[in-house]
Amino acid sequence: MEHQAGEHEGGEAAAVTGAAMAGAEDQTDAPRRALLVRYLASHDQPCPNCRYNLRGLTAARCPECNLALQLRVSLVHPGLVLWLTGLIGLSLGTGLAVMMNVFMVLRMMERSPMTRQQESQWLWAVLLPALVLGGLLTAYVRSRVHFRSWHRATQRTVVGTCWMLSVAYLIFFSMVIE
């Protein structure tokens, strides 16, 4: 348990950064370009693309890599690394289950029908897990917006559960399917 101030509330705070948008110069209107120049007059800010220090810039374009720049608001703690870790974990199990379904369907199409035992194996070890894991993955992807506002401990529990579900399914699958 850590109690670093702003660790989980951090997602609601904001900071101003420069961001490169190639070929989107039209979206940056004159007042915003002026704000960017004013901001960079007194701040060291690396170019988001080439890391060149943009301090003292007089145009909304990086002099080093020539990409258009804009001033925008961003989160202090994007906090997506942990979310992505969970996504990868849950995707492993879901991917395996979905792939096995495709494999089973292809096998069914080219060969004689499955035996009763194979049928129940397919239902419990492949089809059902694919539906459950697929549903959980969909819910997880949809939770992305709320994920940042969750407490750090909750985030870790959810991400850990994602990996545990996938590992549990891999073990279950290797034991059931010969």
Ligand SMILES: [Zn+2]
């Ligand atoms: Zn640059």
